[in-house]
Amino acid sequence: MPIASPNVECILSTGDIAHNPEMQTMNTSDPKHRLLCLTTSGFIHYTGHQVYIISTRIFFDLDGMAATTPIPWEHWGPSNARIFQDHRCEVDVSGSRVLLAFTAGTPGLRVMDFSPLAVTNRRGLGWVVNEPSTIDIVDPTGLSRDALTITTSLPYVEVVLNKEFGPFDLESIWIDMDRIYLLTRTADEESEVEDSSDVAASCSKLEVIYV
Structure with a gap:
């Protein structure tokens, strides 16, 4: 990885089962084109929040020396990953x-498909999105304020949904x-939440959106 972060979380795939039988053939993913997702964040606020999307095809291309x-x-x-950066997001x-x-920042809901068949389907x-994207990442340990410039170019298809959330509105997504x-x-309905941390009130x- 390009940086060593003190806080790394791996998000595993929730599976490939489609509820609609008509969509099963179209959406069944190739094991070589699934995704590994890593999220990182630093000890201090200005380091932000990075989301690394890595195609698992790289693991099938490695030889025994790896x-x-x-x-x-x-x-x-660079060719097998995309990195997204924001101070607050759910993945x-x-x-x-x-x-x-x-x-936070510019609220929104984004769905990205990294399958080679995504353009066709x-x-x-x-x-x-074929063009490379570049972000500047500050040392997540806070030991240095010199930003590291990283460019990634894994292609994908993106759909942005007209859905916004406040910083304390969203509990979880799948x-x-x-x-x-x-x-x-x-x-x-029987009480008003005066404080964003007042979960008891x-x-x-649960909302379901078909995509």
Whole structure:
């Protein structure tokens, strides 16, 4: 990896089962084109929050030497990954699809499909992202304020949904091959939430979106 972060979380895929039988063939993902998702954050606020989306195809392309010899990021990372950065977002992964829900900065809900068949199957929805993207990452340990510039170029198809969240509204998200599940916190009808941390005075609502 290009940086050593003190806080790393691996988000596993929720599976490849489609609820709609008509979509099963179209959405079944190739094991070589599934995704590994790593999220990192630093001890201090200005380091932000990075989401690394890595295609598992890289693990099928490695030879026997990879087991004993580390391979530098520059040799495999840029063409097999995408890095997204924001101070606050929720992430879920299913097969070759990623769901990002931003709750700070510019709120929004983004669905990205990294499958090679995504362009064919998108049916005119969303847009294809082929151009490389570059971000500046500050040392997450806080030992240095010199930013590291990283460019990645794994292609994907993106759909942005007209859905916004406040910083304390979203409890959890999930995505499978044809649905998005949003668990949001709403004010209890019998009481008003005066403080964003007052969970006892709120209730949860599950919303399902077909995609």
